[in-house]
């Protein structure tokens with residue numbers, strides 16, 4: 001059995017801790033809020049973030065130094081915004097070699113870096129090639145109830161990916177491996193933009209046709225950007241692509257979908273984010289993807305529309321009208337030449 005530290009006691013960190021505890025591992029769940037650590041240890045629940053019983057072998061810690069003492073794996077599950085601070089602190093305190101797995105879905109605005117690249121920059125002895133990413137269609141609410149879930153782990157270092165697969169896999173949590181780390185990280189991050197769009201569409205009163213359009217045309221633009229950044233197009237047909245698009249664009253469990261739904265009903269971004277109380281990664285990732293698309297001259301009309309709603313105060317209805325009135329074209333026009341150019 002392995003001693004594992006999980007950094008980030010939000011909904012996903014808590015759900016992944018439950019998977020690890022079910023597999024017999026000793027889990028140290030770290031939170032930067034002392035009162036939360038104390039409450040988890042006393043009550044064995046974390047109801048602000050997840051409605052689930054927390055097994056006895058999960059111990060919550062407020063001290064990062066104590067949480068990572070003697071562990072052989074560190075699972076990083078804080079929001080993208082917190083990755084640099086947490087990793088630079090981790091770098092100062094780690095005394096032994098560990099396998100680092102991250103389950104965070106985002107791209108950093110400004111630097112336009114993926115999470116593994118941010119970890120690489122903050123940690124002296126680890127570069128992105130040693131980091132493992134875990135991603136896929138996986139709402140914490142269902143994982144906490146041991147409902148069947150499938151995810152993918154990936155690393156440039158295939159031994160580390162296999163280690164992570166063994167650490168997490170069980171009868172209700174099936175873990176695949178992939179050798180496309182770039183695609184796995186990008187799929188998980190970019191689907192949040194489309195989930196915001198699907199929520200907005202619902203808030204506007206639109207139905208399944210609009211949702212299906214967003215999922216499929218969203219997939220096309222995710223693949224276009226992903227391939228230009230070195231991902232395999234096939235990855236986006238798998239769990240971290242189509243799979244995660246389906247789960248986040250169709251479920252009210254999704255924080256991104258819920259935030260989009262409120263925006264579609266007319267609420268302002270600031271009040272929506274305050275109301276959510278949990279991270280809505282799609283907002284910052286929209287900023288990053290918009291910049292990446294501009295820099296690389298990739299057509300991403302849905303992402304551009306989302307950017308206009310979130311940051312330019314454009315009305316959602318006007319954005320839908322604009323998307324529906326784009327130039328006539330063949331469905332594969334913007335996909336086939338692009339893939340031919342890269343493959």
Ligand SMILES: NC(=O)c1ccc[n+]([C@@H]2O[C@H](COP(=O)([O-])OP(=O)(O)OC[C@H]3O[C@@H](n4cnc5c(N)ncnc54)[C@H](O)[C@@H]3O)[C@@H](O)[C@H]2O)c1
Nearest residue numbers: 009010011012013032077082104105138139140278279281
């Ligand atoms: N919730 C899910 O179902 C789910 C599933 C897969 C992936 N993810 C991804 O996991 C990541 C975390 O999401 P979540 O849903 O658990 O978020 P959350 O909002 O439920 O929890 C985030 C946690 O991070 C902590 N945190 C925030 N800033 C911090 C800082 N500076 N230092 C230390 N801790 C800090 C918060 O206190 C909170 O405990 C996101 O990237 C999300 O996209 C979430």
Ligand SMILES: O=P(O)(O)OC[C@H](O)CO
Nearest residue numbers: 136137138139254255256
């Ligand atoms: O709740 P969301 O929108 O952050 O999505 C959670 C997971 O990424 C779903 O796979």
